[in-house]
Amino acid sequence: MNALTDNALMLKVKAGDLDRMGLLFERHYKPLFGFLYRMTADRESSEDMVQNVFLRMLKYRHTFKGDGEFRTWMYHLARNVLNDHHKGNKRQAGPLEQVSGQVADEAPESSMDKEEQLHLLNRALNGLSEEHREILVLSRYQELSYSEIAEVLRISEANVRVRIHRAMARLKTVYLKLAD
Missing domain, CATH: 1.10.1740.10 (RNA polymerase sigma factor, region 2, helix turn helix motif)
Known part of the structure; x- marks a missing residue:
């Protein structure tokens, strides 16, 4: 079944x-x-x-x-x-809530760095326009193919590629601003 x-x-x-x-x-x-x-x-x-x-x-x-x-x-x-x-x-x-399973005093330095990076990434993702956030969530988190995303959004695959490229560039900019 x-x-x-x-x-x-x-x-x-x-x-x-x-x-x-x-x-x-x-x-x-x-x-x-x-x-x-x-x-x-x-x-x-x-x-x-x-x-x-x-x-x-x-x-x-x-x-x-x-x-x-x-x-x-x-x-x-x-x-x-x-x-x-x-x-x-x-x-x-509002900003994404990041739920942490670790207490800061107990976490090793490298683990805190990864957790902090993940928190920054989530904040940066939330700082994007809804259009940019949606296309990144569908491609990177939901792992839909470009053709599936094109069907969902009712746009061409070429347009999906362009939107993902632009969204990733914007995400990088927002992330770097938050990291400063």
């Missing part, structure tokens, strides 16, 4: 086998939450939005054709939920 692809599972859901949605939820909850959290920096809202994405999957299951990647369709729905969230809140997300 677990050997079914995401597309095959979603086609079964589309055909009325709604129990298969649970397996899709198990497979995609964490990456979807990660995407939404990196876009909002709000744990509670991200949890709610994941639920909304899966509700929309059920509601709009008739739109899934099965000829494209399931993940692409899922992230397209997630972007719509995220846009609705932003419209409802009418505010930009």
